[in-house]
Amino acid sequence: MTAPKPPAPEIKGYCPGALRPMMSGDGLVVRIRPYNGRLNRMQTQGIAALSERYGNGVIDLSSRANVQLRGVTPDTHAPLIDALRDLSLIDPSETVESRRNILVMPFGETPVEAAALTQALGQPDAPALPHKFGFAIDIGPEPVLQSAPADIRLERDATGGLILVADGMHTGKPVKAQDSIQEALALAQWFMDTRGTHNRMAKLLGDGTPPPAGFTTVRQTQTYGPAPGPTSQGMLAGIAFGHVTAGAFSTLGDIRLTPWRMILIEGVHTPPPLDGLITDPADPLLRITACTGAPACTQGLAPTRPLARALAPHLKPGQTLHISGCAKGCAHPKPAAVTLTATNCGFDLVRNGRAGDTPRQTALTSTDIIKAL
Numbered sequence: 001m002t003a004p005k006p007p008a009p010e011i012k013g014y015c016p017g018a019l020r021p022m023m024s025g026d027g028l029v030v031r032i033r034p035y036n037g038r039l040n041r042m043q044t045q046g047i048a049a050l051s052e053r054y055g056n057g058v059i060d061l062s063s064r065a066n067v068q069l070r071g072v073t074p075d076t077h078a079p080l081i082d083a084l085r086d087l088s089l090i091d092p093s094e095t096v097e098s099r100r101n102i103l104v105m106p107f108g109e110t111p112v113e114a115a116a117l118t119q120a121l122g123q124p125d126a127p128a129l130p131h132k133f134g135f136a137i138d139i140g141p142e143p144v145l146q147s148a149p150a151d152i153r154l155e156r157d158a159t160g161g162l163i164l165v166a167d168g169m170h171t172g173k174p175v176k177a178q179d180s181i182q183e184a185l186a187l188a189q190w191f192m193d194t195r196g197t198h199n200r201m202a203k204l205l206g207d208g209t210p211p212p213a214g215f216t217t218v219r220q221t222q223t224y225g226p227a228p229g230p231t232s233q234g235m236l237a238g239i240a241f242g243h244v245t246a247g248a249f250s251t252l253g254d255i256r257l258t259p260w261r262m263i264l265i266e267g268v269h270t271p272p273p274l275d276g277l278i279t280d281p282a283d284p285l286l287r288i289t290a291c292t293g294a295p296a297c298t299q300g301l302a303p304t305r306p307l308a309r310a311l312a313p314h315l316k317p318g319q320t321l322h323i324s325g326c327a328k329g330c331a332h333p334k335p336a337a338v339t340l341t342a343t344n345c346g347f348d349l350v351r352n353g354r355a356g357d358t359p360r361q362t363a364l365t366s367t368d369i370i371k372a373l
Contacts, residue, residue: 033066039255095128120181322338
């Protein structure tokens with residue numbers, strides 16, 4: 001007998017925010033978008049305390065370099081927001097919050113362009129961009145954020161000049177620093193005027209829409225691969241699946257967020273002895289992406305992270321793995337070398353594809369998966 005096909009996952013069309021949280025299996029998910037990708041010690045400790053007081057003590061790090069509190073209830077949401085506002089972590093309105101999707105390179109000095117873009121997106125006449133549309137300020141000597149989700153990017157070309165990049169292109173437009181934010185907003189408005197039904201820049205350009213004039217300067221190709229270890233700013237450390245307890249989070253001090261489910265602990269060059277902190281670049285958990293899964297996610301059809309820990313010792317050197325609780329693949333929307341998608345009767349295995357793609361093998365047990373790896 002053929003197993004019944006699971007219901008199609010619900011596509012909500014937006015990412016959770018703080019002012020517009022999203023209900024999940026363990027309560028409301030409240031996503032905090034740290035300004036400039038940084039949290040100071042007071043904010044880190046405050047978030048941890050609020051997670052325990054108003055949530056369930058679980059904190060997630062997202063692929064957009066945000067911090068998520070889980071287990072919040074409708075009754076605790078309002079006092080949580082008031083307390084986060086006291087920590088200077090809340091936008092003036094839900095509209096502004098939805099626009100402020102900004103990734104900032106974690107290394108070096110905080111670029112002034114990040115604050116300028118934040119201010120510009122908060123203006124009443126800023127483009128009313130789709131909820132998942134985002135920006136990356138990646139203007140170090142070499143790019144480090146090209147694998148992270150963003151639709152409009154500021155980078156350096158090979159000569160050190162500043163270029164504006166529409167995601168999906170191999171070339172960009174030279175811009176002056178003083179004009180860069182105005183140029184970025186103009187590109188965002190061009191997208192809004194041109195997009196039709198598209199919500200992402202790469203999809204629009206991939207369908208054959210020609211970019212505006214001037215995008216002809218060749219981009220640098222990213223060679224940087226994020227890995228735990230010391231940096232000039234402090235210690236870069238991984239967090240398995242981006243999942244950390246409030247107790248551990250409270251001890252981190254001043255931190256910089258990254259889209260790699262890693263944090264840069266400022267001023268620290270010896271890794272702190274925290275449970276769940278990954279400091280070994282060879283740890284196979286760094287090569288596994290796993291969403292929350294069941295039961296914390298209402299759409300998850302099976303637990304994911306216990307399976308991930310069980311499979312980690314069986315990964316081949318350099319092999320990567322994505323485990324998704326449903327066909328949406330929220331934790332890793334891009335294709336992966338190996339993807340396991342939960343179903344009502346085991347896991348389906350997809351090679352070089354996304355969670356919702358046609359599987360190569362179906363209804364696998366953990367023993368089957370180990371053999372398939």
